[in-house]
Amino acid sequence: MKKIRFIAVLSGFFLIFLSACNAAETTKISLAEVTRSLFYAPQYVALEKGFFEEEGLDVELQTTWGGDTTMTALLSGGADIALVGSETSIYVYAQDSRDYAINFAQLTQTDGTFLVAKEPKPDFTWEDLEGSNFLGQRVGGMPQMVGEYVLKQHGIDPHADLDLVQNIDFANIAGAFASGDYDYVQLFEPTASVFEKEGQGHIVASFGEESGKVPYTVFMTKQSYMEENDKAVEAFTRAIYKAQQWVQESSAEEIAEVIEPYFEDTDLEMLASSIDRYKSQGSFATDPILDEEEWDNLKAIMKEAGELPVDAPYGDLVDTDYAERVMTD
Template structure:
């Protein structure tokens, strides 16, 4: 009789373990496994953590089938998220502040960049007349897209030099090969843009860098503190309805952030699609090293980041009233913190 009881107990225990295993799997299964992410310029190193998570299968390993929709700049990607054609955005943190000012609630839930990775430069043909930002009045300046973070960095830097946004002409030139065309065709006198294009133009002598936020030090010189850059963000309603999906996305990006901290040059070249290497692997690697320290090591929003961003945005857009912004509602570290704990 005891043997029979033991067998029953053993069988019940085995069944319980199977049930618990299935429950654990179900618990971690994303509510929305197939989703679309709008990216504000995938060829740029600004979004390398997204590309890394996609290329190395980190999204898939989290149970996600992510379609990456590429746009000319962060503001265009934001439009896709707000319009509903994309579920999640990959873009600058400041978008969440701007949207709150408009009465719409979006939240960054994992950080990819702790520095904007944007350089402001003058073209070779205009270097003699545009010797500093103070000389930019009347200049035609290319940005990835008006309203994007390239525009923000440009505006903040110009104001420090005594030049207002309406003193210049801003032209959207994207962040890929179109940047090179804009310079070679004389479409712009100066640029505010991202790597690898800025490194390519710098190496060829086509531009002279005047402002550089590709490093933490350069960022602090422009903004007076840590300026959070690329994030994944979504509407509050999406996050509330899809917490497991949001966690899975954060897990994948934190893994990508960490991978980029130690990846070798060979690892990078192997991971990045050939079309993004610009037929010059050495150039791409140089650009990567120019921005490497700008990537977040852990996906967490630094404490001084949101206040720094708010100050910058208030100087960028006089319609923004800082006193009406609840910074704690523009981001959360809950998902990134949990992702970091799971990765230990």
């Protein structure tokens, strides 16, 4: 009887030892996303399908609501990796930071906003915007810069031809449009479709279709973190690539079912239609590589908006090594 107890005790210690080893092999990563959006569907797929766990990562997601707060979290150590517009890395670089943010995996490759009108516009043309009361986005942020770029392509000066309002926080823009006296606004999904369903707005154009490919939302981390956690960054990139492939091969309905826990206030049918809208215009990057042509397009958009502080070199702020490694595994 004592022998049996002794063996049981040994077995218990062995299980505890194995658990401790497994815990030791798991790397915790704090991930900050700039907002909660269907635009980031592959990220939520990576979380829900267990792709991060397969790579030995314990990823904790936080929504930091806005480019400034997201970069503050990253640079201060409040987050290890940030999902945010790649323009923010250029702003940090321009401040002569010694430990600037490096873009290592692209998630979205078009603008993710849609032009929403307060009233139905069955025969909409861009000229309809002239003289309108337009609720804009944050100065220097990607939605606003891409919006201005597209408007200028259609011969509209956003600061001269519109009554442009830009004093509303990002998180409150949708509510301000619904309750305020505005004619147009840029909205992400699923908010744009929800507004349309509820009769609070009408989608009349896609900024993503109009602006072409751009590194709109990218995973980035500090140089120091990358140097000290090379394997973790590679594992993170591999999990994202798995998710990108899964999203590419799956239907909008399948994707919606997987990521539904992140959008509890939106019904499944609405999620699926919004995801389909993004898929059909090629918004989700199919691999993590941010190429130089996209980077140059980003800088052209920033320059057109008067927001490019320095001519940030692609080789300084973009690292495609991780993406290339995981794509050749």
